[in-house]
Amino acid sequence: MSELLLIEDDPIMGESLVQRFEIEGYTPHWCRRLGEAATLLDVPQRWAAVVSDVRLPDGLASTWFAARPAAVRRRPWFFLTGYGSVDDAVAAMRAGAREYLTKPFDIERLVALVRDATSRGDAVDDAVLGVSPAMRRIEALLRKVALQRAAVLLTGESGVGKEVAAQLVHEVAGRGEFVAVNCAAIPETMLEAEFFGYEKGAFTGATRVHRGYLERASGGTLFLDEVGELPLSMQAKLLRALQERSFFRLGAERPTSSDFRLVSATNQDLLVAMADGRFREDLFYRIAVIRVDLPPLRERPEDVRWLAERMLAQMAIEHHRTLAMSDDFVRMLVARTWRGNARELRAVLEQAVILSETGWLDAPPPDLPAEAGAAADATPLLPLQRMVEDAERQHIRRALQVTQGSVGRTAELLGISRKTLWEKMRRLGLNA
Structure with a gap:
């Protein structure tokens, strides 16, 4: 059974929640004070989820939650709050809480949210790049590579998340500064000065010593975005610096050493660029010891809802609003081809x-915004599986309406087990 930590000082509310979650197959542990919960959270992996009131006798759970270690905050946390403490719950969302419900709340909705979060497991809760099989494999590879010092080349379409992947490598490595450079945004005449730095008086206007990107990244990660945009002259200088792990600032007489992890990214096909003479072959093999291609969003529809939920949670904080998506809206998102990822x-x-x-x-x-090139009056022909899922979703929704949201009675009405119904509701994005 999954263990669930409940923090609630109201005896009636607490008892109701305990009984309801026991029916769902959880083992609830009920605490009435934050102090009681602190000891139990010493082993955060024990808990499938945490449900907590915001205002408790010994403090604000939202403030307390924000101060917990990252391993604790990564568990699915759900806050229950009165109207007057919505701001406190929003603060908890900023710190990583999964959801907050205002009192009086629909207990069936809370149960559905907890069930959805816990049934997806830690792989989803801790995912950084996506929940699709392709992105899970890529994330596992990058976490493994991050523990080595090999240079990584990330390829993929614009907007696919290459910088997020580079930051993941840096954070797992856990060393130094993350220095991101957009190679396409630096004027060619400034490339050498920005990459390698310069001494005071090296040229007109050089009134102080300037540390370049390579020097600032020492001990950390240098991320070269759009590396394929570097001109050949700069490619040769960069290659030498990578080989020797040292370089000369402009105007310097002695070399400067720098030890950094290199992660590069491009939306170009560098093999084609090499064949055309636009990219050096020796530099390619220096920066692409490990090559990882991030698939476009249209090839991993499982990630659309996951990404949208994460983005919407952040927007809720930015706009100070409660935001949510309907099933129809999510279907609209999944149906797009996402050329911009x-x-x-x-x-x-x-x-x-x-x-x-x-x-x-x-x-x-x-x-x-409509899909580029799509006819305004075109009706998309959906895959058969999508049509089946839509019909199943509508049928289950009607049954839930008939039973007024009772999962048990709905399962009996449809002639399936309660567990099967929960799995279908989760897959189809339905809440009781």
Whole structure:
């Protein structure tokens, strides 16, 4: 059985929640004070989820939660709050809480949220790049590579998350500073000065010593985004610096040493660039000891909802609003081809949030950006599996309405087990 930590000082509410979660197959441990819970959280992996009131006799759970170690905050936390403590719950969301519900709340919705979070497991809770099988494999590889010093080349379309992957490598390695450089944004005449730095008086206007990117990254990670945009002259200088782990600042007489982990990224095909003479072959093999290709979002639809939920949680903090998506809205997101990948997804969500008066994202507003090149009156032909899922989703939704949201009675009505119904509801994005 999954163990669940409940922190609630109201005896009636606490007893009701204990009984309800026991019916769902959890083993609830009920604490009435933060002090009681502190000892139990010494082993955070023990708990499938934590449900807590915000205002407790010995302090604010939201403030207390924000001060917990990262391993504790990574567990799915759900806060229950009165109207007057919504700001406290928002603060907890900023620190990583999964959700907060205002009292009086629908206990069935809380149970469904907890069930969804715990059934997906730690692999989803701790995922950084995505929950699709492809991104899970990539994340596992990058975590393994991060413990070595090999140079990594990340490839993929624009907006696919290459910098997030580079930051993951850096954070797992746990050393030094993360220095990100957009190679396409630096004027060619300034490349050498920005990469290697310069001495005071090296040229007109050099009034002080300037530490370049390679020097600032020493002991940490140097991330070269759009590395394929570097001109050949700069590629040769960079290659020499990588080989010797030292370089000369402009105007310097002695070399400067720098020890850093190199992660590069590009949306170009560098093999084609090499064949065309636009990229040095020797530099390619220096920066691409480990090559990782991040697939576009359209090839991993499982990540669309996961990314959208994370982005929406962040927007809720930024806009100081409660935000949520309907099943229809999520289906609209999954149906898009996302030529701009995660960057386009965020833009679509931003517009929908701004145009929504209630914070409930139900259907795309009239001026939500349409797919490039798509006919305005074209009706997409959905895959058969999608049509089956839509029909199943509507049928289960009708049954839930008939039983007024009772999962047990709905399962009996549909002639399936309670566990099967929960699994279908989770897969289809339905809440009781």
